Amino acid sequence: MTEKRRLFFFMIGTAAFLSWLTSPIFGSSFPQTSPEAFFKLNNGLKVLIIDRKASPLVHVVLAVGLGSRDESPSTYGLAHFLEHAILFRGERSKPVEAIQRELRKKGGWINGHTSQDLTLFELSIPAPELESGMAALCDLVFNLKLSEEDVQKEKEIILEEMNLQAAEPFPLGVSLAYEHLFPGHPYGHPIIGTRESLTGLGCDEIMAAYHNFYHPSNCVLVGVVDSSTGKAKELVEKYFGQLEAKKVERHAPEKVPALPKTPRIERQLDIQQSHLFVACRAPDITSLDQYAFDLLTTIFGRGPNPLLPLALARRRVQVAGSYISYYSHRYAGVLLLHFVLDAKQLASAEREAIQFLRQAYRENYSPDDVLGEAREYVLDFIGSARNMLRLNAEKNLADGRNLASVAATYLLLLEGSSLPSYSQAVESLESTDLRKVASKYLARPELVTIIINPLHPAGKKVDEKP
Amino acid sequence: MRNHNHRSPGLKPKLIWVLLFLSGSAYFLRGTPGLAFSQYDLPNGLSLIIEKNDLSDHTSVCLIIRGGRVVEPPGKEGLSYLTARLSLDPPDNDFLHRLMKTGSEIRIASRGDFLVVAVETLSSELESTMKLVERTLSRPIFSGIRVGNLKRVLEENQKKETDDIDSQAEATLLAAFFGPHGYGASAYGQPASLEAIKSQDVSAFHQKYFCGQNSVVAVVSNLEEEYIRRVINATLGKLPRGERQAAETQPPRLPEERDIFIEKDSQTAYLAVAFPLPCLTPDNFILNHLLANILGATPGSILWPLRITEKIAYEVGSRLILQKGGGCFWVYLKTFPGKINEAKEKIRTSITRLRENGLSPDDLAMARQAYRLSLLMTGENKAKQAEAMAVYAAWDWPVDFNQQILMKLEAVSLEELSSYVLSVLDPEKAVFLQIGPKT
Numbered sequence: 001m002t003e004k005r006r007l008f009f010f011m012i013g014t015a016a017f018l019s020w021l022t023s024p025i026f027g028s029s030f031p032q033t034s035p036e037a038f039f040k041l042n043n044g045l046k047v048l049i050i051d052r053k054a055s056p057l058v059h060v061v062l063a064v065g066l067g068s069r070d071e072s073p074s075t076y077g078l079a080h081f082l083e084h085a086i087l088f089r090g091e092r093s094k095p096v097e098a099i100q101r102e103l104r105k106k107g108g109w110i111n112g113h114t115s116q117d118l119t120l121f122e123l124s125i126p127a128p129e130l131e132s133g134m135a136a137l138c139d140l141v142f143n144l145k146l147s148e149e150d151v152q153k154e155k156e157i158i159l160e161e162m163n164l165q166a167a168e169p170f171p172l173g174v175s176l177a178y179e180h181l182f183p184g185h186p187y188g189h190p191i192i193g194t195r196e197s198l199t200g201l202g203c204d205e206i207m208a209a210y211h212n213f214y215h216p217s218n219c220v221l222v223g224v225v226d227s228s229t230g231k232a233k234e235l236v237e238k239y240f241g242q243l244e245a246k247k248v249e250r251h252a253p254e255k256v257p258a259l260p261k262t263p264r265i266e267r268q269l270d271i272q273q274s275h276l277f278v279a280c281r282a283p284d285i286t287s288l289d290q291y292a293f294d295l296l297t298t299i300f301g302r303g304p305n306p307l308l309p310l311a312l313a314r315r316r317v318q319v320a321g322s323y324i325s326y327y328s329h330r331y332a333g334v335l336l337l338h339f340v341l342d343a344k345q346l347a348s349a350e351r352e353a354i355q356f357l358r359q360a361y362r363e364n365y366s367p368d369d370v371l372g373e374a375r376e377y378v379l380d381f382i383g384s385a386r387n388m389l390r391l392n393a394e395k396n397l398a399d400g401r402n403l404a405s406v407a408a409t410y411l412l413l414l415e416g417s418s419l420p421s422y423s424q425a426v427e428s429l430e431s432t433d434l435r436k437v438a439s440k441y442l443a444r445p446e447l448v449t450i451i452i453n454p455l456h457p458a459g460k461k462v463d464e465k466p
Numbered sequence: 467m468r469n470h471n472h473r474s475p476g477l478k479p480k481l482i483w484v485l486l487f488l489s490g491s492a493y494f495l496r497g498t499p500g501l502a503f504s505q506y507d508l509p510n511g512l513s514l515i516i517e518k519n520d521l522s523d524h525t526s527v528c529l530i531i532r533g534g535r536v537v538e539p540p541g542k543e544g545l546s547y548l549t550a551r552l553s554l555d556p557p558d559n560d561f562l563h564r565l566m567k568t569g570s571e572i573r574i575a576s577r578g579d580f581l582v583v584a585v586e587t588l589s590s591e592l593e594s595t596m597k598l599v600e601r602t603l604s605r606p607i608f609s610g611i612r613v614g615n616l617k618r619v620l621e622e623n624q625k626k627e628t629d630d631i632d633s634q635a636e637a638t639l640l641a642a643f644f645g646p647h648g649y650g651a652s653a654y655g656q657p658a659s660l661e662a663i664k665s666q667d668v669s670a671f672h673q674k675y676f677c678g679q680n681s682v683v684a685v686v687s688n689l690e691e692e693y694i695r696r697v698i699n700a701t702l703g704k705l706p707r708g709e710r711q712a713a714e715t716q717p718p719r720l721p722e723e724r725d726i727f728i729e730k731d732s733q734t735a736y737l738a739v740a741f742p743l744p745c746l747t748p749d750n751f752i753l754n755h756l757l758a759n760i761l762g763a764t765p766g767s768i769l770w771p772l773r774i775t776e777k778i779a780y781e782v783g784s785r786l787i788l789q790k791g792g793g794c795f796w797v798y799l800k801t802f803p804g805k806i807n808e809a810k811e812k813i814r815t816s817i818t819r820l821r822e823n824g825l826s827p828d829d830l831a832m833a834r835q836a837y838r839l840s841l842l843m844t845g846e847n848k849a850k851q852a853e854a855m856a857v858y859a860a861w862d863w864p865v866d867f868n869q870q871i872l873m874k875l876e877a878v879s880l881e882e883l884s885s886y887v888l889s890v891l892d893p894e895k896a897v898f899l900q901i902g903p904k905t
Contacts, residue, residue: 052521056842056845057839057842057843057845057846088765088774097765097774100765100766101765101766101828101832104764104765104766104832104835104836105828105831105832105835106835107835107836107838107839108835108839109764109836109839124839124843125839126838126839126842153774153777156777157773157777157779157780158780159802160734160779160780160781160800160801160802161780161781163733163734163802164734164780164781164800166733167631167732167733167734168631169629269732270730270731270732271629272625272628272629273622273625273626273629303566303569303571304556304562304565304566304572305562305565305566318618320619320622320623320625320626321622321626340622340626342622379563379566380563380566380567381566383567384566384567384568384569385569386569387567387568387569387570387588387591388569388571389569390569390588391524391569391570391571391586391587391588394522394523394524394588395522395524395586395848395849397521397522397523398519398521398522398524398846398847398848399846399847400846401843401846455731456731
């Protein structure tokens with residue numbers, strides 16, 4: 001139920017959400033948001049109400065400023081553990097099972113996600129049950145009482161989750177990429193924690209972190225509701241306005257250190273195809289470079305003619321699948337190339353992919369980059385990527401839960417930042433800008449390479465009873 | 467041209483409102499996408515459904531071509547998917563450049579009963595995108611080189627399917643209940659079946675199935691209906707008329723091997739208990755979804771205690787594969803290999819207890835609400851909404867069947883559902899699947 005590595009890539013990469021209030025960057029049909037729709041309660045909770053008229057369904061998302069970056073080696077996995085505990089364990093005004101069952105009977109659904117920077121709780125419920133949903137969300141998140149027995153029970157489940165992640169190529173590859181891109185930094189350890197850290201976590205330690213971080217002033221609440229009656233605002237004040245104000249104590253964020261050397265890691269799983277991951281650091285969520293980097297990664301990896309697989313194919317390197325992602329966090333970003341391919345193609349794919357990244361600053365991304373007849377032979381990669389990003393933005397607008405989650409994430413992470421409107425920034429970019437960020441981040445990057453190979457290259461398969 | 471503007475085929479409007487009033491569920495329909503739809507037959511026989519949805523400035527188009535895996539000749543598995551892929555492959559660079567410019571996305575899938583071509587585009591790019599789709603659908607190139615290249619892609623897709631434990635489980639269970647052909651075959655075929663497919667087979671398949679009479683298209687968009695109708699008429703309306711092909715179906719059978727084990731050297735083990743489903747009807751479509759929600763993966767479901775109390779698994783859940791001739795339902799969990807025997811016993815006990823104790827009113831109430839929620843969520847996803855409407859129309863069900871479900875749910879009685887649950891979860895028909903290390 002809980003995704004661990006949903007690194008907030010579900011929107012348009014790295015949008016500047018605060019600018020929404022004056023500039024509808026999500027798409028041309030972003031609902032009008034009046035200044036009154038964004039307000040702060042006396043206890044510090046920031047609230048945004050996005051109006052969706054006459055919708056039968058409402059969505060409320062609470063973002064809490066506690067992520068894996070707030071953990072120390074002895075508490076790795078704590079933020080994720082708390083997310084599980086809040087959803088499934090302990091007592092509140094009544095046992096958590098009773099709250100969950102009542103919510104289900106009202107047609108509601110609540111889920112959670114933990115990332116490096118924050119924890120999200122997402123509620124979707126039929127519009128007439130908004131009050132029941134708000135009450136349940138507030139009770140679940142802010143009234144946690146946990147026993148040692150609850151802690152032990154949930155630990156066993158999370159250990160199962162660890163096994164699952166270690167058994168699948170993508171989560172394993174992503175986890176190894178972060179570990180080696182951020183050695184010694186809080187972004188480097190697994191969000192789920194390690195076997196040792198999880199086993200060592202005690203109830204007192206967990207509750208101490210809960211009491212420190214789970215406060216309204218450390219949260220953002222976003223609702224996608226029909227706001228015409230003013231009921232949503234009333235309900236927010238009724239349930240969340242009662243919460244006590246408290247200042248959160250947290251360590252100053254650690255600076256992301258330079259990478260000492262370029263690591264290359266190999267693992268094996270019982271699979272038929274090999275997986276190659278090439279990762280490097282990228283702009284963070286507050287960087288002005290993020291817009292050009294978003295366009296660049298879209299050009300590299302998406303659409304009917306993505307540039308990177310095309311470059312590999314020109315060199316006769318065949319891949320069965322290629323996935324290029326840009327994850328932006330508060331203090332760093334990550335570019336991740338992922339190829340699924342035959343083991344025989346690994347060496348050439350790795351070589352060509354790295355060569356491609358290093359040379360990306362020399363590419364032509366638009367016919368405007370050349371003169372005369374040569375224009376006929378240069379594809380309009382920028383125009384295509386702009387439309388792909390626009391389409392992605394519009395798709396996310398329709399999905400109310402996604403819209404609320406993205407809004408809550410950006411409001412929490414970009415507090416105090418002043419960034420231009422995403423749409424305006426992307427529209428104004430030219431090939432020169434793309435080449436500049438390619439030169440800055442990709443020409444001489446410290447790369448992490450991860451290879452996951454089949455355990456039995458011949459493909460051992462046995463169909464018989466155990 | 468037939469126009470069912472704002473009409474729900476099969477139910478009189480007055481009756482609908484009476485039902486709504488009686489069931490007290492009117493609010494669930496307020497603003498629900500699907501009520502404001504129109505339906506037309508284009509001159510080439512293509513059935514067009516248009517739904518207005520202003521949530522975003524993009525458009526989803528879903529073209530359903532009757533004839534999926536079930537119509538593939540034995541020994542030529544993979545033919546339907548191969549044909550659809552080739553039919554949408556850019557024929558030349560000019561086409562590719564134009565498609566790139568739109569920023570649109572095209573997705574293809576081969577299901578048991580249909581081929582699905584899903585297009586998502588900015589509304590401003592609808593016309594240019596659909597012109598490109600029509601161009602390649604009408605005049606595809608089935609050269610030996612293109613067929614050969616695509617076969618290699620499909621072989622890689624087969625391996626990807628096997629490497630993903632959920633896909634592997636699905637493929638194994640479908641093959642168990644339906645054999646190696648039709649519903650039971652992989653969309654990507656097998657190396658031998660791909661080898662057997664010639665370019666003439668692809669041409670013949672395309673000619674027979676890719677035509678107006680045999681297809682349905684649903685469009686969910688913020689654009690005006692008249693404009694959409696003009697665009698679709700000028701593009702997919704050009705597909706040859708052809709003939710509607712008779713629906714072929716395939717009933718499930720019980721496999722001889724009822725305890726399937728696939729060895730996988732892994733830290734986690736997958737365990738499933740699967741049951742065949744009968745021929746699909748609108749009524750059992752609803753009952754199947756209620757069944758899946760009752761066993762399900764969420765707090766309050768029958769399997770939930772295996773996660774929360776018994777601590778057997780992190781992931782528990784249920785899956786439905788619904789096809790006209792018959793389908794498949796399974797519950798599954800993923801667990802530590804050392805717990806596999808215990809898990810098997812507990813899952814068996816959960817099902818036995820459900821059969822012996824029956825369902826409670828609470829079970830039904832929660833399943834109803836969970837199903838309702840999933841339908842309302844579908845309404846916020848234009849692609850899912852377009853596909854649902856097109857599939858219903860292709861099955862000759864009411865296009866607004868999702869809205870009808872919201873009303874019919876209240877009428878499902880505990881006795882009716884209990885009786886259906888007993889008939890499906892028959893231990894005599896259960897097939898166990900285990901993927902993981904030897905224990």
